[in-house]
Amino acid sequence: VDLVAKEAQAYAPGDPLNPAAGMGAIVSPEQTDRIMGFVDEARTSGARLVTGGERITRDGSDCYVQPTVFDDVDPGSTLAREEVFGPVLAVTAFDTEDEAVALANDTPFGLAASVATSSLSRAHRLADLIHAGTVTVNGVDAFSAWTPFGGFKGSGFGRDLSLHAIDKYVGLKTVWINH
Structure with a gap:
């Protein structure tokens, strides 16, 4: 999980035309809100935030989300069961x-x-x-x-x-x- 978190941090969001940016903005404010809803719920569900989890503003847009990794995600939680369509990884051990x-x-x-x-x-x-x-x-x-x-x-x-x-x-x- 620590190695995945380290890799996730290398995908810092930014201008997608900049080769140094790991990814661009989320497609819309509504989708960014939806992704952050998953993040907020996971924070309160007992999952352990390993990295990321923040909304970022770049060039006047707040449609950027840090690559986010949660560990100890309950298999029955919303984060584990729904499609986030954003830079959020749910880790469940087996x-x-x-x-x-x-x-x-x-x-x-x-x-x-x-x-x-x-x-x-x-x-x-x-x-x-x-x-x-x-x-x-x-x-x-x-x-x-x-x-x-x-x-x-x-x-x-x-x-x-x-x-x-x-x-x-x-x-x-x-x-x-x-x-």
Whole structure:
């Protein structure tokens, strides 16, 4: 967690045209308010703030949020169960693979997941067990125009990218005739 926090601090928000900036502003004041609502609730829910958690003003805009890491996040908390769509990481410890898979699958969403491991057999086993549209091993958000992208459960219907996306733009019809 300390290493993740150190990396998060290197993503200090700023002008997205400045190569030194880790990220730009949040898309709107409303989304920034929403993200800060998650942060404020996590502060009072027993999660431990490791780094970040502050709204920042840059160049007259207060739509910047420090990269934020919370540890000891309760799996039933809002931060653990909802999609923040902001620079906030919720860390929940586990002891076994079964517990990790149960935590990963106990969500109304299933867009993407990441697995960090040095074991190729573990990578395959967990990727098979985790109910997400994309599972990236030792990385985050890997995707390609040649592979389908989409999730399960509340994370969307259908697929974007690849030939599988074409079905969203055509009206398929089946006609059965008994003559």
